[in-house]
Amino acid sequence: MNFHLNYPDLGRFRKLTPQQVGWLLAEGVRMSAVMRPPIVMLAHGFKADDGLFEEHAHGEPFLVFPEAEDCIFWQPRSGAMATWNGRGFAVGEDLISAASTCSFDGNLNVFANPLDWLRWDRDGIVIVNLSLAFDRLRDVPRVAVAESLLPTYRKHMQPARMPELFVLREHKGAAA
Numbered sequence: 001m002n003f004h005l006n007y008p009d010l011g012r013f014r015k016l017t018p019q020q021v022g023w024l025l026a027e028g029v030r031m032s033a034v035m036r037p038p039i040v041m042l043a044h045g046f047k048a049d050d051g052l053f054e055e056h057a058h059g060e061p062f063l064v065f066p067e068a069e070d071c072i073f074w075q076p077r078s079g080a081m082a083t084w085n086g087r088g089f090a091v092g093e094d095l096i097s098a099a100s101t102c103s104f105d106g107n108l109n110v111f112a113n114p115l116d117w118l119r120w121d122r123d124g125i126v127i128v129n130l131s132l133a134f135d136r137l138r139d140v141p142r143v144a145v146a147e148s149l150l151p152t153y154r155k156h157m158q159p160a161r162m163p164e165l166f167v168l169r170e171h172k173g174a175a176a
Contacts, residue, residue, distance in 0.1 A: 010071075012055070013041040013064050020061070023076075029118040036122070038066040043073060047082035051129075063114065065091045072128055074114045081114075081128050089132045090125040091117060096136060107142035112149050130156045 016024075016034065020042065024034055034040050045059035053062065053073040062073040062082070070088030074081050091114055095101045101108050109124025111117040117126045124144075127133060133156040137143060145153045 010041065010066060013043045016040060016042050016063075020063075024115075024118065027115060027119070029115070030121060033118045033121045040065060040118075045073075047073070047075070047080045050086075051082055052086060053082040053084055065114065067091065067093055072114075072126075076115065079113065081126075083128060089129050089136050090127045092122055092125040093136070095123075095125060096140060102141045105142070107144045108137070108140050110143060110145045110149060110153065112146040116146065131160065133157055134159055 021031075021034060025031065041064040043053070043055060043062050043064050044057055045053055045055040045062060048054045053071070060075050060078070060080075062075045062080075065072040065074070067088050067090075070086070071084040072081065072088050072091045073083070074091075090096075095108060100106070109120060111120065111124055111126050114126050117124060127149075130152065133153070137157065143153075
């Protein structure tokens with residue numbers, strides 16, 4: 001991964017506890033989905049009003065998913081998702097541009113939450129910032145969307161704004 005300057009030092013996060021790993025396994029997640037790089041980590045804090053993660057020693061436990069430009073944080077009990085620096089679009093976003101994702105009639109899977117994403121062995125993405133969905137996904141040839149996300153996906157898969165349209169009158173002069 002090519003980390004940027006405003007990227008957290010991953011050493012500040014902890015490994016998952018045996019209880020957390022046990023919970024994930026009991027929920028149908030394979031160990032390979034938890035341990036494969038980048039490894040799922042643990043942080044304590046909360047989601048701030050601006051959508052960024054705020055570390056706090058006595059905060060809720062969040063699972064941490066390191067991405068190329070950001071870290072995505074997910075609190076399993078509440079479902080809250082946050083980012084470290086606001087650049088992250090989705091968990092697993094490197095698959096969007098991977099040639100193998102849509103080759104051989106494959107598609108990019110879009111999951112409703114990180115637990116489903118982990119259950120499917122990280123084969124797809126979980127969108128964190130829906131306002132970027134159109135720009136980030138418009139060139140993907142095939143997308144499979146979780147049924148519960150379909151209305152939200154359709155709502156956001158359009159440009160944020162279109163230019164105002166004017167019509168130029170054509171001058172119809174005599175032919176030379």
